[in-house]
Amino acid sequence: QMDETSAVKQALEAESLLDIDPEDLEGADAAVLGHVAVVRRMMGLALAPQIADYIEMLLDGGEEKLVVFAWHIEVLDILERKLQKWGVVRIDGRDGAMSKDRKVNSFTEQPGLNICMGNMLSMGTGTDGLQKVSNHALIAEPDWTPGNNIQAFDRLDRGGQGRTVQGDIIVAPGSFAERV
Numbered sequence: 001q002m003d004e005t006s007a008v009k010q011a012l013e014a015e016s017l018l019d020i021d022p023e024d025l026e027g028a029d030a031a032v033l034g035h036v037a038v039v040r041r042m043m044g045l046a047l048a049p050q051i052a053d054y055i056e057m058l059l060d061g062g063e064e065k066l067v068v069f070a071w072h073i074e075v076l077d078i079l080e081r082k083l084q085k086w087g088v089v090r091i092d093g094r095d096g097a098m099s100k101d102r103k104v105n106s107f108t109e110q111p112g113l114n115i116c117m118g119n120m121l122s123m124g125t126g127t128d129g130l131q132k133v134s135n136h137a138l139i140a141e142p143d144w145t146p147g148n149n150i151q152a153f154d155r156l157d158r159g160g161q162g163r164t165v166q167g168d169i170i171v172a173p174g175s176f177a178e179r180v
Helices: 006-018 022-027 030-060 073-086 097-109 146-153
Strands: 066-070 088-091 115-119 136-139 166-169
Touching (some): 030 073, 030 136, 073 115, 097 115
Parallel strands (some): 066 136, 088 115, 136 166
């Protein structure tokens, strides 16, 4: 769980104003879902600096290859900028299948690339090869559909994985994401 910085407190306050229940999202109308999208982005941006610090701590502590999932492009931008010195491969909606495969191959074959990060939709399904070099994944912005989070971790928990997979989901205490 992350600390309650002023930006995180603002995002928590915005979430509380929505007064929504995770169980009720299925039938939510477009207006509610639009507000949900705004507060999700707020929370992702508020947590991104702390998430980058956590990733650096893991790498400083001996992790060699980490896989990081996020939802918003701006959150990926922050993480990529702060973690550049560790060697970052990024996969997002701009990457087609061939580009994604090339980037995964670079991550698995080049020792200086320690982080493969990507958008949940672009990298969270149909991505193979990450399990060859990594057994630790972080979800910086969890999907509000739990099955999609599991699917992201399954990118590492598949054939060819020789170690126990660790998956971290980063949430702010008391947040909607924590309840999901």
